[in-house]
Amino acid sequence: MRILKPGLHTTIQDLGRAGWRAFGIPEGGAMDSIALRTANLLVGNDQGAAGLELTLTGPQLVAEKELLIAVCGAGMAPFIDGEPLPLERPVWIAAGTVITFGPAASGCRAYLAAAGGIAAEAALGSRGTDTRAGIGGVAGRPLRAGDVLPLGSASPQAAAWRATLAARAAAKPQGRRSWAAPGWFAPPPAQLRGRATPSGIRLRVMPGAEYGQFREAARTALLRERFRVAPASDRMGVRLEGPPLPLEDSDQELLSHGVIAGTIQVPRGGAPIILGADCQTTGGYPKLAHVITADLPLLAQCKPGDDIAFELVTLAEAQRGYMEQERDMRMLAAAIALRMRKN
Amino acid sequence: MNSVSELVGWTYSLAPLGDRALVVTLESKSESGLWQVAAALAESLRSARLHWIADVVPAYASVTVVYDMARLPIHETAGAIPYEAAAAEVHRILKRSRETEAAIPRVVDIPVCYGGLYGPDLAACAARAGMEEAAFAERHASAIYRVAMIGFMPGFPYLTGLPPELGQPRLASPRSVVPAGSVGIAGGQTGIYPLSTPGGWQLIGRTPFRLFDPERSEPFLLRAGDALRFVPIRAEDFTCES
Known part of the structure; x- marks a missing residue:
């Protein structure tokens, strides 16, 4: 994934780095951990894999390779090739596809997980960004235009899903499409x-x-x-x-x-x-x-x-x-x- | 060496801090020195290596224990809530640690280049204290300090032991950038900035040591309980490494 426009405050987050408070390091991690964990589950990742936390206005990014992604949390009306990107479910997107997020209509923070997780370097046991300590994520700072985010390797289930959805996109009667998603979705917990x-x-x-x-x-x-x-x-x-x-x-x-x-x-x-x-x-x-x-x-x-x-x-x-x-x-x-x- | 219970006559109480942490609050007739008990108790809680303890945070007169409810061994039939199970375990560990010996503190030497470019406020501080710059620096370097706790920013040590005559007011208007390693004084406290940040302390010198380096196997140079000495160095010996 490459960032075209960074949005208001987009950071790499996982479930944080508990255990360092005695040294003044906050736990950090996704503010809405349930949304990040759900997005990770939907792309076959460990629940604590690193994803993107989008704040108030989301970024514009391009898939450099085909991807399996999921977006949970705030509604930032993401668009993909002129169509609304479906939320709370796995979505296959073709290489070269651009995803554009808008301002948050409901909620404040959205989470984007990609199969394999974002392979940012871990600092003190977490890949999450702590901008104050300047550690984690990309150089301990919010993302900027031009940042390229490497991904880890997708789980076997995620790879199988990617292939199934890619085949579905290729077989659309109205012609080959750049994305595909199932009809089901994962709503937030009842509470x-x-x-x-x-x-x-x-x-x-x-x-x-x-x-x-x-x-x-x-x-x-x-x-x-x-x-x-x-x-x-x-x-x-x-x-x-x-x-x-x-x-x-x-x-x-x-x-x-x-x-x-x-x-x-x-x-x-x-x-x-x-x-x-x-x-x-x-x-x-x-x-x-x-x-x-x-x-x-x-x-x-x-x-x-x-x-x-x-x-x-x-x-x-x-x-x-x-x-x-x-x-x-x-x-x-x-x-x-x-x-x-x-x- | 005294046992922890003999450091000062202290007692403790437990209380919830929200629904996933509890606080051990220490009390004694004299509050001074309680941080040593807090540091020792934090160490025994950490070294118990219980997988449901997520974090242990010593402070001046308390230790905060952050716990993972889902990992606590709870007997649901007993009707206990996770807090009660965590509190019972913490009581057990604290009872045991009363008998353990207080650790002899590590002594960490911090080289400091006083004055000049590295300590732009030394001259003014010395003047306020009615001392020569060299005498002020020497007095600061001759005391032994203890790290009472770490907080406020990553790796920032709250030090006790500043000779009272060296106390200084805060700057009237804070600097927008204080370089990492700066040694400062504010009120009756002295401290070291681990990171470059805005700040209002009077800067009397700077250390080339990095208090926080995430790449090191031990990322933090100091921890609560440590003893610390400042060792004066010359400007030409100031090389940034640790």
Whole structure:
């Protein structure tokens, strides 16, 4: 694959590099890990293979060889040879074909996986791009026009699929086409469906360590009011605009301590920030709540201007939600493997 | 050598940090020195090599453990949630590590070229402290520092041990680029910039050592708990390697 136009912020991402936080290196990885994992499954890859994370406005790229790709996550209206590229399914594309993504109509981040995965060099155990540390991906930076992305070798199932779809494209009655895709597709896990609507995104949260130190009014506002995603949001954090969330009067400062993605920290007198995949490893702001892990894929799809509402759950509910989502992913993996075997 | 439990009279408590991490919060009558306990406990949690522990992060008075719920051995019949299973395991490891001996810290020597092009703020810092430049640099290089924790940016060490008379205010307007390796002072702390980045610390020197090099077998030169000495070098001996 070669990049013709880079889009707003396109990076190579996998599932991150946990294990280096003690050295100040964030976990990183795809903000919407479920979308990347699904795209990988659809092209016969390991779920953690490296793919592209597209942000707000996608890139234009050309296949230098024939490819098997899948696009999941935000709807960026990708076009291929003047036709809409079907999402959430494996797509064979002929060598020389150009794919053009547009701005995100729904969601914020789309993921493109290609059979074999992007063979970027791994740094600290991950091929994912950490732009702050300048490691992973292509020279630790977002992609630019002219970047050529080498791919690993496709799995036997993916190669078989590629051949089947290529034959289907060649046999079209209206003449040979430059792409082909099956009629079936892989929808997102049940828990994520229906929570993002045009009127807002509902995120489940559990109380943070300092929840009780916020005023009653702040805790009520968190659960009753809507918050708007601010333009300064990125992979480090989603910044929110909304009602003030005051703490009880106290001048006690917290010592710096570990924080993780999903943590909602509220700087004194400031606007809340929901930490993202590239968040700093330690922080010292009071933690009002945490977006639960099962809903981090929804957080990844919040774009500036979107409205967010929060819903309180317990730790037990949060963990059950995650385990259910992992069960759904195992079932999805099995279903896709079956489709690929049947061919 | 003292055992970890004798370092300072400390106790700990466990609490969830979201749904996939927990925090061991340390407490003692005197907060100073708790980071040594945190570094030692982080080491015992890491060396337990449990496959469900994804990450261990020591800080000033806490250790954060990030865990992988799906890999935890849970007895569903017991009705335990993953957090409870993780907390029970962490309790077990911490109880055991109370008896282990505190490690003797590694001593890392960091060569520094003080002043001149490499330390553009040394003259002003020395003037504020009422000292000659050479005396200021010598005082900075004669102290032994400890790495209390690493954070803020990849490989950035929070150092304890700056002689109080060397304390400095932050720059009124931060530099847009501070070169990697710069040694600075802000407030009562001294530190080393591992990467080139904007920054507001007073720069008194620079080391040719690379604190972070992803190509090295040990990518990071420093870790929490290390002891550190600055060794003055001349500008002509400043060669960028590690």
